[in-house]
Amino acid sequence: MPKNEGVKIPYGIIVHMSTIIAVDIGGTQMRAAAYTQDKIKPLKQKKIPTLASEPGGLERLISVIEDVYPKDGSVAAIGLGSPGPLDPHTGYLLAPPNNPEWHNFPLAPRVAEHFGVQTFLDNDANLAGLAEYRFGAGKGHHHLLYITVSTGIGAGVIADDRLLQGYHGLAAELGHVIIDPNGPPCSCGFSGHLEAFSSGPAIVRYVLSQLDAGVTSVLKRDDSLNARVVAEAAQKGDALAIQAYQRAGEYLGIGVASFLHAFDPSIVVFGGGVSQVGSLLFDSFHASLKQRVFHPRYLEGLVITRAELGDDAGLLGARALAEMKADL
Numbered sequence: 047m048p049k050n051e052g053v054k055i056p057y058g059i060i061v062h063m064s065t066i067i068a069v070d071i072g073g074t075q076m077r078a079a080a081y082t083q084d085k086i087k088p089l090k091q092k093k094i095p096t097l098a099s100e101p102g103g104l105e106r107l108i109s110v111i112e113d114v115y116p117k118d119g120s121v122a123a124i125g126l127g128s129p130g131p132l133d134p135h136t137g138y139l140l141a142p143p144n145n146p147e148w149h150n151f152p153l154a155p156r157v158a159e160h161f162g163v164q165t166f167l168d169n170d171a172n173l174a175g176l177a178e179y180r181f182g183a184g185k186g187h188h189h190l191l192y193i194t195v196s197t198g199i200g201a202g203v204i205a206d207d208r209l210l211q212g213y214h215g216l217a218a219e220l221g222h223v224i225i226d227p228n229g230p231p232c233s234c235g236f237s238g239h240l241e242a243f244s245s246g247p248a249i250v251r252y253v254l255s256q257l258d259a260g261v262t263s264v265l266k267r268d269d270s271l272n273a274r275v276v277a278e279a280a281q282k283g284d285a286l287a288i289q290a291y292q293r294a295g296e297y298l299g300i301g302v303a304s305f306l307h308a309f310d311p312s313i314v315v316f317g318g319g320v321s322q323v324g325s326l327l328f329d330s331f332h333a334s335l336k337q338r339v340f341h342p343r344y345l346e347g348l349v350i351t352r353a354e355l356g357d358d359a360g361l362l363g364a365r366a367l368a369e370m371k372a373d374l
């Protein structure tokens with residue numbers, strides 16, 4: 047490895063400016079970016095299709111990193127974000143969906159070996175939470191709960207300025223917290239998890255169950271029915287659509303009340319498409335939350351807000367992880 051020669055600035059002072067490489071391995075795209083520590087905007091970035099079900103994933107990952115990798119020896123660390131489950135302590139992917147090639151795969155060790163640079167891995171929801179804490183809606187907070195509500199429900203927890211990872215690296219899987227053991231099936235195979243009540247597919251499933259029970263609505267059972275279509279019907283006043291979101295919001299409030307009891311954050315940041323619907327979901331959420339916290343003090347000064355970083359949360363979170371773990 048060439049050593050870091052530093053950046054020369056006037057008066058003969060040499061500042062050793064490290065570069066951090068961040069990679070966001072999404073379901074459809076792999077994005078890589080090179081950052082210097084003093085700027086939120088990347089020096090360089092590149093994206094390619096993930097092609098999760100095709101062989102050669104590691105080669106594609108290495109090539110997209112090489113495309114943004116400075117040749118001046120300044121890279122101090124690499125951060126990788128991927129859907130879980132994974133082990134951030136070892137850098138192994140455990141069982142990523144749609145990608146049999148990467149089951150129990152030493153992703154971070156392979157990347158570290160190729161580039162000769164320390165490499166860290168964590169899941170996309172944890173990293174989105176870390177990004178909002180460092181660079182987004184949660185800046186200045188020390189205790190943050192990030193929840194993304196979309197096809198699934200993911201979460202990231204910053205407790206006392208530390209990213210909560212847990213013994214196995216599987217902490218903060220808050221979408222799979224049990225709300226009702228006799229509740230509807232979850233995507234994970236178990237029943238009654240928060241995700242089974244408040245995710246996009248859960249909202250659709252509730253609408254379908256009510257249509258089957260004979261409830262009248264402008265919504266129809268067909269392939270185009272999704273959470274966005276339900277939201278549009280709700281905005282036009284459809285009673286079933288409104289009820290479906292209110293129910294999701296109520297259960298989300300039940301879940302978040304428990305999360306406040308567990309983590310006592312000063313800010314809750316919501317990301318994900320379903321959480322973009324605003325009062326349709328959040329009026330019932332707030333009422334439910336207020337009703338369920340066992341002491342009003344949990345709500346004093348609590349900020350509940352939307353994520354700010356959008357699509358960049360994955361990259362910025364991977365960058366923040368690398369900076370934090372490499373102690374930069």
Ligand SMILES: [Zn+2]
Pocket residue numbers: 221222232233234235236239241
């Ligand atoms: Zn589950």
